[in-house]
Amino acid sequence: MNYRKGIIAIIIDSQNNFLIVQLQSYSKNDWNFVGGGKEGIETPEQNLLRELKEELSIDQNDFNIIGISSTPLKYDFIEPIVRDDITYVGQEKDQFLVKFHGEKSKIKIQLEEIRDYKWVKFEQLSQYLNFPNQLEKAHAVIKELLPVLI
Template identity: 30%
Template sequence: MIDFDGYRPNVGIVICNDKGQVLWAKRYGQNSWQFPQGGINDNETPEQAMYRELFEEVGLKPQDVKILYASKYWLRYKLPKRLLRHDSKPMCIGQKQRWFLLQLISNENNINLYTNKTPEFDGWRWVNFWYPVRQVIIFKKEVYRRALKEFATFIFSQKDPFKQDEIKYIKKSIQNNELNKQQKYSKKYNRYSSNKSKNLR
């Protein structure tokens, strides 16, 4: 199903563990990593598509996860020209995605990349919350940044003490990552200032 603008409806899935890390998956037979994602069928809601893709791509069932948040709007990215299929009608020029933030509530041993005859991934690992924005293929970077920023805004807006307990490790992961970025920037600035001072002598 492709909309009038040429975008295919799609879901993106961010799975968090109890340390606030997110699941990062390696595409089958490639050195390319991404979040699980997949198309929405004509008769599906975004949530139904998310659960189907969750099982097909990483082997997790609804009872293995808890939905923490779903993005409010469609996030779009265009495909590079080299990936466009000009002979297909209608032609798909990109994806429009609804993103889901999930908490893994079962054992990570339930993750299984081979429930499908044609698996999407052949490896996975846990990474820090913002890591995917820096590492994903370039044409998906802005969508990843916007999705994770929306999730982070939701996480830090929570006042309910029960929800606070559920998301405390994700919040800590985000905070630690921001602190590391600030420290790296500070070191880089200090080196720049030092070199500039030497050149002025």
């Protein structure tokens, strides 16, 4: 059984606000963190850099990687998907905590994939992370990599 590899970037700013995105395919109440699938032989760090550049137009000098969770996010799809002649039953994503220190006005979302984005406080995440176990898994990563917030 193949799991598609990828990354999730939990991005915080200097005031400890979290950047969340609403994908074009989501309903109006569903949000997530930036992320995406691995391409070719990318390392997780290369995958992260590419996704942040593609989805938000931010460069490596706009952020620091605080850490990567010891526990990847792994979940099954409702139905398997086929990409590049490989059938995937789910995804397994490395979870990064990233500190954004660039200018927020430089963020330009990739409109083909992302409808909207916003910065929210830790306490507000429960209003936006509605997928099964999404909030609990995000809290676990934040607790592991930035325990002063919890």
